[in-house]
Amino acid sequence: MSEHVLQVGVIGTGGMGTRHAHNLARAMAWSRVVAVMDLDTARASAVAAECGARVYDDAEALIQDPQVQAVVIASPDPTHATLARACLAAGKPVLCEKPLATNVQDAQAVVAAEAALGRRLIQVGFMRVYDPAHQDVKQVVASGQIGRPLLFRGYHVNRNPDHTPRTLAEVIVNSAVHDIHSARWLLEDEVAQVFTQHVPWDAADPASCRLLALQLQFERGGLAFIEVNADSGYGYEVTAAVVGEQGAVESQALRSPAVRMDGVRGQAVEPDWLARFDTAYVREVQAWTQDVLAGRSSGPSAWDGYVALAVADAAIESARQGRPVPVEVMAKPKIYG
Ligand code: ISE
Numbered sequence: 001m002s003e004h005v006l007q008v009g010v011i012g013t014g015g016m017g018t019r020h021a022h023n024l025a026r027a028m029a030w031s032r033v034v035a036v037m038d039l040d041t042a043r044a045s046a047v048a049a050e051c052g053a054r055v056y057d058d059a060e061a062l063i064q065d066p067q068v069q070a071v072v073i074a075s076p077d078p079t080h081a082t083l084a085r086a087c088l089a090a091g092k093p094v095l096c097e098k099p100l101a102t103n104v105q106d107a108q109a110v111v112a113a114e115a116a117l118g119r120r121l122i123q124v125g126f127m128r129v130y131d132p133a134h135q136d137v138k139q140v141v142a143s144g145q146i147g148r149p150l151l152f153r154g155y156h157v158n159r160n161p162d163h164t165p166r167t168l169a170e171v172i173v174n175s176a177v178h179d180i181h182s183a184r185w186l187l188e189d190e191v192a193q194v195f196t197q198h199v200p201w202d203a204a205d206p207a208s209c210r211l212l213a214l215q216l217q218f219e220r221g222g223l224a225f226i227e228v229n230a231d232s233g234y235g236y237e238v239t240a241a242v243v244g245e246q247g248a249v250e251s252q253a254l255r256s257p258a259v260r261m262d263g264v265r266g267q268a269v270e271p272d273w274l275a276r277f278d279t280a281y282v283r284e285v286q287a288w289t290q291d292v293l294a295g296r297s298s299g300p301s302a303w304d305g306y307v308a309l310a311v312a313d314a315a316i317e318s319a320r321q322g323r324p325v326p327v328e329v330m331a332k333p334k335i336y337g
Pocket of ligand 1: 158174175176178273
């Protein structure tokens with residue numbers, strides 16, 4: 001590995017992949033982007049030109065490039081598990097955007113492959129653990145000042161300007177996995193069962209989802225209420241709150257200043273996750289690249305990605321059955337501690 005500068009390949013140049021590429025190229029002296037891949041080669045070429053990188057139209061070829069020392073997977077969700085396993089086979093550290101896979105079986109296969117390798121190479125893109133507002137909540141809970149945590153409350157609102165219908169499975173697997181991970185991270189406990197309710201996007205299509213409500217029960221008795229709104233109509237918001245035996249803590253909903261004018265008090269609401277989590281994404285790749293250069297893994301693991309999908313799988317089943325469903329997970333491999 002280069003002594004001081006990590007050479008990274010980025011797969012996928014949509015909004016997330018482009019943001020990662022820009023951060024890797026500009027936010028720290030110890031990393032640079034040497035390869036960029038997208039099936040849209042024009043889009044990939046634009047990002048590559050900004051980063052001084054080579055362009056690929058084949059992900060496997062980028063992974064095999066000897067100049068590529070670590071990989072970011074920011075391609076469409078259905079490609080994540082296969083590409084993560086290709087990185088494992090090549091022995092290359094990888095930051096894989098969530099979800100780790102689109103179903104629990106594929107996620108389990110990634111975990112099994114990493115366990116067979118005997119060392120952690122995968123970090124999953126649960127970037128909220130690097131968000132200053134979430135870290136403030138974590139610090140209060142970890143300090144013990146609110147006592148034993150009893151409840152996590154997640155509020156997750158997406159703007160959807162085209163009002164593109166979403167399915168229940170997609171809202172759970174693509175969006176709610178963030179809140180499921182936040183609940184596990186903040187309560188430091190595992191989910192025992194989940195109950196799902198939702199408002200369909202189309203009343204005639206119960207598999208569609210306009211608004212999701214998850215109720216989680218944890219192994220030590222704690223609870224979580226998670227709300228995911230697929231089309232807020234006003235902006236993008238994410239908050240996290242924890243209620244403890246002696247108090248409660250919650251993140252600030254909006255980061256913008258409140259402005260009072262003409263008889264109105266207002267605050268700007270951010271349009272999307274790239275805006276709301278700008279600092280978190282920088283800190284995420286700074287921490288990940290420092291880990292890789294130091295030969296360690298400390299961020300959200302493939303195990304975290306798998307467990308989030310095990311909970312998601314139970315949530316989908318709960319919606320189908322209309323009752324709480326237990327969460328089943330495989331035995332935790334030793335490499336995850
Ligand atoms: C998106 O893929 C993200 O990861 C965002 O953080 C989340 O808020 C959104 O719901 C997902 O679609």
